[in-house]
Amino acid sequence: MKAKSILVLFLNIVILSAFVSAGVQEEAQAREKARRMTRENITTLMLIRMTRFLELTEDQTAKIYPFFTRIEKEKMQINQQLRRQMRELRLALSAEDPDAEGLKATIQAIKELRDALKSKDTELEKHLEKNLTVIQQAKYLVFVTTFFNELRSQLNRARMMRERAGQKEKK
Amino acid sequence: MNCTKIEKWLSDQIDGELSERKTRAIEAHLEKCASCRSYAASLEKIHDEATSLERVEVSPAFWEGFASRLKANLESSREERKEKRALALSWNWVWSGAALLAVVAVGLYLLLFQSPQPQEMYVFSLENSLASIYQEIGDDSELEELFNSILVESIDEYIGDSEWKERPDLLENLLLWEGLTEEEIEFLESEIKKDIKS
Numbered sequence: 249m250k251a252k253s254i255l256v257l258f259l260n261i262v263i264l265s266a267f268v269s270a271g272v273q274e275e276a277q278a279r280e281k282a283r284r285m286t287r288e289n290i291t292t293l294m295l296i297r298m299t300r301f302l303e304l305t306e307d308q309t310a311k312i313y314p315f316f317t318r319i320e321k322e323k324m325q326i327n328q329q330l331r332r333q334m335r336e337l338r339l340a341l342s343a344e345d346p347d348a349e350g351l352k353a354t355i356q357a358i359k360e361l362r363d364a365l366k367s368k369d370t371e372l373e374k375h376l377e378k379n380l381t382v383i384q385q386a387k388y389l390v391f392v393t394t395f396f397n398e399l400r401s402q403l404n405r406a407r408m409m410r411e412r413a414g415q416k417e418k419k
Numbered sequence: 420m421n422c423t424k425i426e427k428w429l430s431d432q433i434d435g436e437l438s439e440r441k442t443r444a445i446e447a448h449l450e451k452c453a454s455c456r457s458y459a460a461s462l463e464k465i466h467d468e469a470t471s472l473e474r475v476e477v478s479p480a481f482w483e484g485f486a487s488r489l490k491a492n493l494e495s496s497r498e499e500r501k502e503k504r505a506l507a508l509s510w511n512w513v514w515s516g517a518a519l520l521a522v523v524a525v526g527l528y529l530l531l532f533q534s535p536q537p538q539e540m541y542v543f544s545l546e547n548s549l550a551s552i553y554q555e556i557g558d559d560s561e562l563e564e565l566f567n568s569i570l571v572e573s574i575d576e577y578i579g580d581s582e583w584k585e586r587p588d589l590l591e592n593l594l595l596w597e598g599l600t601e602e603e604i605e606f607l608e609s610e611i612k613k614d615i616k617s
Contacts, residue, residue, distance in 0.1 A: 282563050283553065289570040290549065296577045310611040314604040323546065365546045372545070396548040402573070403555055406565035 284324065291320050294395055301391045302384045311379045319372045323365060330361045422448075425455050433466050 295316060299309060337354045340346050377385060425448050431437045432445065449456050556563050 279558065279560060282560060282567070286553075286556075286563055286567055286570070287549070289567055289574065290552075293570055293574050293577075296574065300577075306611060307615055310608050314608070318604075369545050392545065392548075396552070399548075399552055400555075402569045403552060403562075403566050406562055406569055409565055409569075410561060 280328075287320075287324060290399065291317070297395060298388070298391055302380065302387050304384075308379055308384075312376065315375050316372065319368050319375075323368050326361055326364050326368070330358065330365070333358045333361060422452060422455055425449075425452070426458055429455070429459050429462055433462060 295313060298304070302308075304312065333354055337351070337358065340351055340354060376388060380388060425445055428437055428441050428445055432442060437445075445459075449459060556566065
């Protein structure tokens with residue numbers, strides 16, 4: 249009887265932890281999906297705005313868009329790996345006695361991924377330099393700065409919208 | 420003959436200090452020059468009036484202590500001048516102080532009450548800029564959702580634009596470029612080039 253109740257308790261714990269873990273995994277997947285969507289939307293908006301701001305010709309668009317999207321795809325994959333490595337790093341650090349060798353390997357992997365991201369940016373810049381006129385290159389620098397500042401203000405707008413919605417709910 | 424020289428000689432003539440040669444030269448000049456004639460007449464008139472003045476007799480007592488009175492008067496007028504200068508200087512200080520206060524007040528107003536200009540961030544790496552935005556969002560899924568809806572709204576605004584409607588080939592499936600292989604992209608590129616040429 250005693251053994252049976254222990255078994256039932258054990259099974260309950262296993263089932264519960266499976267549910268919890270599935271929930272956590274689902275949440276992480278949803279977050280990953282939301283991040284991917286944000287990135288895709290930012291890229292789309294950036295391409296549309298860039299085409300206008302730089303007054304790209306169709307020929308230039310045909311050369312730049314595919315390259316841009318390919319680089320973006322590669323960067324997304326690198327970012328995914330980077331997030332995974334960062335998660336591992338946090339887990340390793342939270343352990344009572346972190347494994348130094350394991351930490352070293354994770355640090356190295358993160359550094360390499362970070363460098364890979366930088367090189368993707370450089371690759372994109374070089375491609376743009378090759379396909380844009382000097383004026384368009386200059387415009388691009390101005391555009392990128394303006395675009396990211398605008399993104400920031402849109403993020404602030406989202407915050408304000410939420411605050412306002414919260415205030416309405418309180419009323 | 421120079422009129423200025425004649426005027427000087429005329430003055431010397433009245434004082435009785437002019438040579439005969441110069442006197443003759445003056446007479447010859449006056450015959451020709453009306454302006455010097457008028458000057459000579461007015462000089463003579465002044466001289467005559469001055470000599471006709473009565474001589475004022477001053478008592479010897481007046482001269483006694485004259486020097487000390489003169490000294491005292493000079494000193495008092497000097498003091499007066501000093502006071503006036505000091506007053507003028509103090510007003511200068513007042514004006515300088517007022518100007519300084521005004522400058523400080525304007526500076527404080529600009530510093531405290533003017534709305535701060537938003538600082539522009541210069542982007543030199545796309546990835547870093549995106550990372551900073553994601554960092555701001557953090558794990559706040561609600562904020563990310565709202566941010567996404569604003570982004571979609573902005574995209575819709577551009578897509579709804581007539582200029583974009585004229586170019587649906589670039590507009591549609593913008594991110595489906597991702598799914599294409601290098602060969603497919605190259606093929607599309609060559610096709611677009613052909614299209615442009617034709």
